[in-house]
Amino acid sequence: MKISQISPGAAVNEHPFPFDPSYGMDLDALLQVSAPDNAPSDFAEFWSRRYNEARDTTVEPKLGRKVRSARGVEFYEIEFTSVGGVRLGGWLALPADGEVERGFVFGHGYSGRDAPDSVLPVARAAAIFPASRGLPTKGLIPGVPADPGGHVLHGVESPATYIVGGCVADLWCAATALTELVPAAGRRLDYSGISFGGGTGALALPWDDRFTAAQLIVPTFGNHPLRVTLECNGSGAAVRERFLTDPAVLDVLAYFDAATAARHLRLPVHAVPALFDPSVPPPSQFAIVNSLAGPVEALVATAGHFHEFPQYTQETVRLVRATREFFAA
Incomplete structure (x- = not known):
């Protein structure tokens, strides 16, 4: 593993949290x-x-209206079907000149996504x-909590019903939708996901040979037995509270551990x-x-x-520049 720091020697010296989001651990630890x-x-x-089920799903992608153009890229609304007949939305980015050489799937954080990213890491790429x-x-479903704390516990009683499994399948089906609409995107298909999207990406990518490379930014769902011992905010706090009253939940979460998948x-x-994160503990x-x-380039x-x-x-x-360099390689 090649390791570097964006800002060597930098640290968060002041914060409002009642716990230490570095958990007393330095980089070596x-x-x-x-x-x-x-x-x-x-x-x-x-x-x-689960992957085979997703690949057998008829995704029926539908390209919607163009919502904007920026820096030679046109953005369109899109819909597709995922596992279980769930119809989801999102956005498709296409080069304005129509020259597509590769594709991207982008995973979002636990707050969801209300717009596509305005800039792609490389030129001549189609992205979903x-x-x-x-x-x-564009993923709201009646009966499924949209807040991170409620969502992360939805269906956690069984590996078969846990919603995170469905969210991983959504990434596979999104890749299918992209390559069906833009076959040239399959020449080189890459992934980038942050936080929730980093964790679901780590769970999705090992089983899908369509992808060439990936970026995982502050990924979640790593080492659940350790994570539930660490005070934090966000979805992790909800999982920790559930564990404190129902330790058996770890038996289900073991199937959804991004570190195991890695x-x-x-x-x-x-x-x-x-090194410091109040929502996704750095050890995780x-x-x-x-x-x-x-x-690995860390x-x-x-x-x-x-x-x-x-x-x-x-x-x-610096992260934007490093991202471009990685995916250009």
Whole structure:
């Protein structure tokens, strides 16, 4: 693994949280965190079966109206069908000149997505920005909580019903929708996901040979047995509260551990874990990054899910540049 820091020596010195979002761990300590040892014996079989179900799904992509143009890229609304007959929305980005050489699938954070990214990492790419089932704005489903705390527990009583499994399937079906609408996107298909999208991406990618490379930014769902011991905000807090009253929930979450999945992920990965993060504890992030089985370029951020530190703008610019360099390789 190749490791560098965006801002060596930088740190978050002030924050409003009643706990320490660095958890008292420096980079050396974080690099020692591994995947949990409670992986189900049928983990790979479980996910291979889910993947085959997604590939057998008729996605029926429908291109909608053009919503805007920016920097030589045109953005359209899109709909497609995912596993279980769930109809989802999102956006499709196409080069204005029609020259497509590759494709991207972009996964969003747990707040959902209300618009596509305005800039793509490389030129001549077609990209899909799908909404995951149950999440704003184009994935909302009656009866499924849209808030992170409610969503992350929906159906957690069984691996067969847990909503995160459906969200992973949504990424596979989104890739199918993209390549059906724009076949040239399949020449080289890459993935980029942040937070929730980083975790679902790590769960999705090991089983799908259509992808060439991936970027995982502050990914979630890593090492659940460790994560539930760490105070945090957001969806992780809801999972931790559920664990404290129902420890057996870890038996289900073991099938949805992104660090366990990372041991099966052999694609080149650009990983962006953070040293400080109040929503996705850094040990959980590094459990994923440290477990990746293929070539890894790890670019360590000073903080994730937190912007109030002097180097934030500078780090954002550097991350954009590093992303372009990785996907251009």
